[in-house]
Amino acid sequence: MTVKAPRNTIEILAESIRAEDHVGPLTEQVLDESTRKYKDGRRSVFNVALAIFIAANLLMSFTTPFDFDKFKFPYEGWAWWTFNDLRKSKAEYNVALLGSSLMVSAVNNSDAMYMQKELNLANYHHAVYFDKLLAEKFGGTFKTYNLAGPGQMPSDAYMTLQTMLKTHQRPDVVVYGVAPRDFYDSSMITPVDTEAFRFLHRLVNLDDSWGKVFKSPWDKLNFILERDCYLYQNALDIHMLAHEKVESVLDKVFPKPIGKKQFTYWDRIKLLPEYKAGEIHPLAVVVHPQDPNEPPTFSDNTPEYRERYKNPDLHMYKIQHYFLLKLVELCKRERIELVVVNMPITLDNIRVLGSYRYMGYVNALRTMAVEHKVPAFDLNDFALYTQNDYHDGVHLNAFGGNKFLHQLVNIMSGTFSTTLALEASGNHMERRKALAKQATPHEFKTDIPL
Amino acid sequence: MLFNSLQYLVFLPVVFLLYWITPHKLRVPLLLVASYLFYMSWKPIYGILIFGLTLGNFLLVPMIAKSVTRKKLWLGIVVAANLITLGIFKYAYFTVDAIKSGLAMGGIDWREPHLHIILPLGISFFVFEFIHYAVEVYRGKPLVKNFLNFSLFASFFPTQIAGPIKRYQDFIPQLDIKSKFKWEYVDEGMHLILMGLAKKVLLADNLALVAQAGFTHPEQFSSVDLWLITYAFAFQIFFDFAGYTDVARGSAMLFGYKVPINFNLPYIASNAADFWRRWHISLSTWLRDYLFIPLGGSRGNRFFTARNLFITMALGGLWHGAAMHFLVWGVYQGVILILHREWQHLTELLRVPKTVIESKLYHVLSVIITFHFVCVGWVFFRADTVTIAMKMLTKMASAPIDLFSFSLNQLEVLKIRDPLIFPSLLFLIPGLMIAHLAVNWLNDKKFYQRPPWAVQVGVMVALMCLLTIFSPDSSPRFIYFQF
Known part of the structure; x- marks a missing residue:
């Protein structure tokens, strides 16, 4: 009852570590033949996912599937x-x-x-x-x-x-x-x-x-990533596109209340002064x-x-x-x-x-x-x-x-x-x-x- | 260094590569250096603090083990030293303010000293780890002999800033294992990291906008809006902290280490006690083991147990921050835990049939009621002051009446189209609740536990794409960093 847990979570965890049925340093897992490829990383989920991600970015950089209007910008400064x-x-x-x-x-x-x-x-x-x-x-x-x-x-x-x-x-x-x-x-x-x-x-x-x-190396790295990674480069544009789509769905499903005082820019800066500052x-x-x-x-x-x-x-x-x-x-x-x-x-x-x-x-x-x-x-x-x-x-x-x-x-x-x-x-x-x-x-x- | 920063994106792979190419003997020193670099990237001076506390505990705790007659005294010294350090950094302002207010009530005008104290990140977490170590040694568990291992236990960068609060018996043995690199570490670790970041960036950061607006200007919203906003905060804090924990666990997994879980679908809890078994598990178990049980736990009568619960949760609330609203939140948690016990007692007294208590309907109602009790608590937690929280709750109390004449037109959140998260709450909140239930149902399904390889790859690619697109320039900090 109350905070009396059936067993100490840590104890359960410690047991699971001791039992170590999948990964962990406590026991060396014996890999069977079907997971042999895994061992050298060829079937690693992360490796394959990263390769697909990079390939998709490269492909999009060459084919430029979307024609974004770069003058569009969510911050109207x-x-x-x-x-x-x-x-x-x-x-x-x-x-x-x-x-x-x-x-x-x-x-x-x-x-x-x-x-x-x-x-x-x-x-x-x-x-x-x-x-x-x-x-x-x-x-x-x-x-x-x-x-x-x-x-x-x-x-x-x-x-x-x-x-x-x-x-x-x-x-x-x-x-x-x-x-x-x-x-x-x-x-x-x-x-x-x-x-x-x-x-x-x-x-x-x-x-x-x-x-x-x-000036900072982080800004430089960010620039390189933005320049060379298609999705990162166009992140804001995709973001805006998604925003438009979601907004159009919302307008149909949950239209703005009619007959009420509309939410204005002035209301927004009062409610969320930090949002889109500037x-x-x-x-x-x-x-x-x-x-x-x-x-x-x-x-x-x-x-x-x-x-x-x-x-x-x-x-x-x-x-x-x-x-x-x-x-x-x-x-x-x-x-x-x-x-x-x-x-x-x-x-x-x-x-x-x-x-x-x-x-x-x-x-x-x-x-x-x-x-x-x-x-x-x-x-x-x-x-x-x-x-x-x-x-x-x-x-x-x-x-x-x-x-x-x-x-x-x-x-x-x-x-x-x-x-x-x-x-x-x-x-x-x-x-x-x-x-x-x-x-x-x-x-x-x-x-x-x- | 934030987990959701470019710095971490570089730091983690570098440490990961160095770790696995380094001979086993040098891995702990390497991780220790990396952890201190991680910590000192924020404020180098506080590296001295964590080192000082580590050294102090490493030297003093053996006195507990060695002493035969003064074990308790040495334990008291170690615990007091840790708590005083925490108190100075975390509660100095709060204490000074409280003294000033107290004196002012007595008509004394006290000019408080001007303090220049910045709360070191993660201090609440590593101080609790030190106290746990001291108490366990007092209870007869073995000492950690290797200073480097002990230092890494306290400063391990994935868990350094916001937990989970580790147990040394689980963590230290992992350091001595000669582990070989496995791609499973990368897969499992990266999956956790990407999921954690997605929870933070895609959900928590967006929901934060709603909470910020609602909790600073509750007068702008209707009672039903305020409930929606409170639900939004409930999910914001969950995804923020659960996201952090996932990144922490994933980062640790990259080095082959396991750290405890912190969350287990908290919003499907069917009572307050169940909630605390699912929410911030590493803290709740710490509070149970090192506060509730030493206070006497539930070994005494009903009043005695209630008193212990109340004290434990009130102090747990204060642990979250030196502010009255955190204390009130803790007290509230204590009260609902006591109420839950009393409810159980009442059902036993009234001999409510087991078939009723174990029925589906009873369970569903319990989950809904518990979720709303928890949400009321979140109002105290998130509001800047108790006064604002009370104002909000007073307004929220009129929601059942307002719902009689409710129409979507009355919702203020529907008027807002920028940020779009406001009207999206109408499908996002039910969606998240359904997802909670769905994950609970899926948890013991084989397909969910180990999805087909192609599905795993697809999910990871999707997460990479989503995070690349939706990572903002400057994502807000994780909420639990402030504690």
Whole structure:
């Protein structure tokens, strides 16, 4: 009764070990002739199963039985929205913006004020005020796609542009805004740590740089397994496929309750904050137009940056420079005019980083620009930007954003190669626009590539 | 190092290969080094702790055997030393909080010292193994003379972190056997490892999402939902821990060692006592042998036995964690064990015919009632506080009334489509219960015990494919690691 077991489990087990009727070291089992093959492993269940598993993977690698859309991704993060919307877009873009939240903030705040409307950043990827300034300065038509995203590092920027090219959108000019955080962030130990990387590495071939991307041997091993094992490589896609199938069955068998308040994204993040962390909802990040008559608000984010700049990792710094050079190479190869811009940040933020380290960062950018003949501009003009131009220590508000875009357009016009590229691009798009107006609806249906 | 990590995927085959190419004499030292590497990969400093405890026990326990007049004193010293170590690491915060609350009730504001203690992984398990050794030696069982063997008994990596709690009489003799490599070890071991990982990754990790949502926000769910969530947790903790045990047993099997089983279809138990014979067997038998029986067991009257059960289970609850809700869970287990005894006593008193007690219907009802009693206990176990548990249980108590006007439309879990595990509960939970019954039925069938070779291969290939596809980037830790 109660915890009085009929016999001590351990005693039973000990007896079973002593009796040892199948395997175990206590007795040497006498194998009969029929299990002789077993002895040398030929009939070992595990060996045969492993051989079948490897053979099946190899076969699938060669035959690729499934055609998965690698742009599909279960985590709808910033990068996912950027490319989901780009693929849906019928427009053609001749300029692209790259950068972290500093670029996002400057461009979107400026646009929200210019258009006097609220912008939902999950779906808004344009830069209309910048387009207007470009058109005024260089003539023609400009359509910019904003590929910048919070936390974007040079490794992400490189993969982002590569992914854009995969969507058959090819910008003529790319403006890349960089800041020290992109190279020094202590919270990002490897390029793998960003939300963008998790999505983009499905789309970009990293064979030439995987040694740099992955720092830990485990990450490297994981990459090799993912690259060479078909099922592991496509695990997420099969997972999503299974999810769709199960969902469709569930919808038939147990449909969602009708007439009740539906379960939303907001309910989910309240119930399961850790589940798909980093995912954003179309209404989760909204920028409101700034009232020019209201004094701008400023919030001090020094503690956050103290953490970010706390333990700068030289290894990570070098890796991010490596990817900046990869981006330069990619643009040269694709004949894209790359413009690198040092983003404005406050002096207080530089103090947290250390002015010596900041100077080192700026000098490294300059050296890279000279060596690789890349137009690079330091727009961090302390005289031009005051605290009223910032939301916090690094992010420009609408006033700062306007100043930044004006300064950027002006400075680009002073560079011969950039001016030439922008003028040609603006005129080319203008002509295409005019031709598109002439086209009949029938022509749009043609399969002949334009 | 987690069993469900890439590190283990490399570590285990390397140790396995080295083990079988190493001469017999060097195998124990090899496994010992591997076990310390395994343990120290988490926090190197705690390697010293496990070594210190091993050395201390190895030196002190012989004093019990040698002493003629002071056997009990030496046993007391050894047990106390082990329990104090466990207490410092596991219960220091709990004790300080309890003292602070007690003083606060008396109007005294005590500024508690700031403690920087991190609970060493697996300490509860290896401390219990040391106590078992000391008590067995006190009872006249032989000493372990070889320090390396004794060290490996405590630190053997497959069972180091979350058991099963081994018995030295079963484990140590296996170390001295000159065993030759057999492919059966690989087949049986890998089958257990893959099955264990599948239980963890495919079932436990998904069910964990349901439990997390339900137990942190019970107000969001209806009474029927909360029962479903509790069932989900019941299966989550079972698959999590049973999965861990399978991987542990499978890993040990690769080296030709057998470690005890820990689970035997616990949710088909027909009463509380039966449940504890099927759930965490290595712990329940430890509690029986080294707590319940020394307290007097069931040798006294009904009250005396009830008292012993209560103390055993309350302390068993506290063993799971230094928190009030674990203590309450343990007390609850003690109470239902006592109630079960009293029920048996009552049926004897009322002379309920044997045909009724042994009938199929009685058995089925007993299984259903026991499962629900166990599930109520899981609410205390999983909820962060006793207050949350009570809130949940109060709501769950209204389920019988709510079921009168029940329709599927009322289920909150059906509204959630991401994660998909929520609506899937409606077929998963019955499926798992049926699987439990099916395995019980199949257990004594020859086909199930030793399936045809091709079936075994097919199952293993399927497991490999499923685990490759469904292994997430960062699977959560096993629940029993925290204990």
